[in-house]
Amino acid sequence: MDIVANYHPVFKAFLAGSFSGTFSTILFQPLDLVKTRLQNPSQNVVAAAAVNGRIQPGMITIFTNIIRQEQIIGLWRGMVPSIARCVPGVGLYFSSLHWLKAKLGKTRNQDLGPLEAVTLGVVARSMSGVALIPMTVIKTRYESGVYKYNSLGGALKAIYKAEGIRGLSCGLGPTLARDAPFSGLYLMFYTQTKQAVPKEWLQTPTAASLIHFSCGVVAGIAASLATNPADVLKTKMQLYPDKFPNTFSAALYVHQTYGIKGYFKGAVPRMLRRTLMAAMAWTVFEEITRTIGLK
Numbered sequence: 001m002d003i004v005a006n007y008h009p010v011f012k013a014f015l016a017g018s019f020s021g022t023f024s025t026i027l028f029q030p031l032d033l034v035k036t037r038l039q040n041p042s043q044n045v046v047a048a049a050a051v052n053g054r055i056q057p058g059m060i061t062i063f064t065n066i067i068r069q070e071q072i073i074g075l076w077r078g079m080v081p082s083i084a085r086c087v088p089g090v091g092l093y094f095s096s097l098h099w100l101k102a103k104l105g106k107t108r109n110q111d112l113g114p115l116e117a118v119t120l121g122v123v124a125r126s127m128s129g130v131a132l133i134p135m136t137v138i139k140t141r142y143e144s145g146v147y148k149y150n151s152l153g154g155a156l157k158a159i160y161k162a163e164g165i166r167g168l169s170c171g172l173g174p175t176l177a178r179d180a181p182f183s184g185l186y187l188m189f190y191t192q193t194k195q196a197v198p199k200e201w202l203q204t205p206t207a208a209s210l211i212h213f214s215c216g217v218v219a220g221i222a223a224s225l226a227t228n229p230a231d232v233l234k235t236k237m238q239l240y241p242d243k244f245p246n247t248f249s250a251a252l253y254v255h256q257t258y259g260i261k262g263y264f265k266g267a268v269p270r271m272l273r274r275t276l277m278a279a280m281a282w283t284v285f286e287e288i289t290r291t292i293g294l295k
Contacts, residue, residue, distance in 0.1 A: 030076065034266075037062045038058075040239055077143060081135055085135030096127045096128060111194075117187040121184035133168070133171075134169070138156065140171075144239050163241060167241060213282075214279075232262065
């Protein structure tokens with residue numbers, strides 16, 4: 001930690017964010033996989049749901065089908081692109097957030113107001129989202145089971161060769177419409193919830209970690225539900241770019257096929273994953289930054 005203490009504050013934030021992102025990404029990858037499959041179920045899964053008298057497969061049906069067809073390890077399908085996207089993505093987000101706070105003249109212990117929190121969260125997530133959109137495309141396709149890529153490099157080459165730059169950036173609009181508001185709303189709910197907690201409750205490390213995690217859960221639930229429609233559209237556009245060349249075509253298809261409820265397909269596993277992942281990432285980040293003297 002003595003070596004890290006000499007690093008630039010922005011780089012410290014990047015390291016702390018990347019470290020926290022690693023744990024949360026690996027732990028909650030199965031929920032992201034199930035969410036993607038819910039939004040784009042295969043014919044086998046649809047058939048299995050029909051046997052049970054359901055028109056559309058549920059979370060448990062997809063979960064058990066993955067284990068049956070791909071074994072337990074199948075729940076971590078797409079782990080490599082998830083790590084390649086989420087770990088530097090979380091690092092970039094936290095470092096961008098730290099840099100933006102410094103530009104606004106905020107001190108390390110100064111709480112953000114609601115509007116400031118939303119704005120900084122949106123801008124910081126947009127910066128990391130644009131930089132890592134190719135990894136987002138590959139991650140979505142890996143998890144869907146529709147594309148059979150042999151490696152991360154092979155996926156990049158295959159997409160670029162077949163679809164060009166557009167293929168590597170498809171779904172950028174819905175991705176930003178999902179991630180930027182999520183991060184803005186999450187940061188607002190997180191900071192406001194923390195401000196409502198009596199300061200004396202944060203005196204011990206154990207109590208502080210528990211409160212940070214609890215605040216993260218509350219913030220995650222609210223932000224996840226608000227941004228799930230954009231996540232559904234993002235998945236459709238990245239899996240079938242020829243069929244859905246823009247956000248409107250994807251939104252029209254979802255509405256005509258499933259109705260309003262179609263915009264909330266995969267909401268439960270996504271809410272579980274995003275809420276727990278964000279809560280854990282922030283809790284670990286808070287502890288690491290406290291240890292290395294960043295805040």
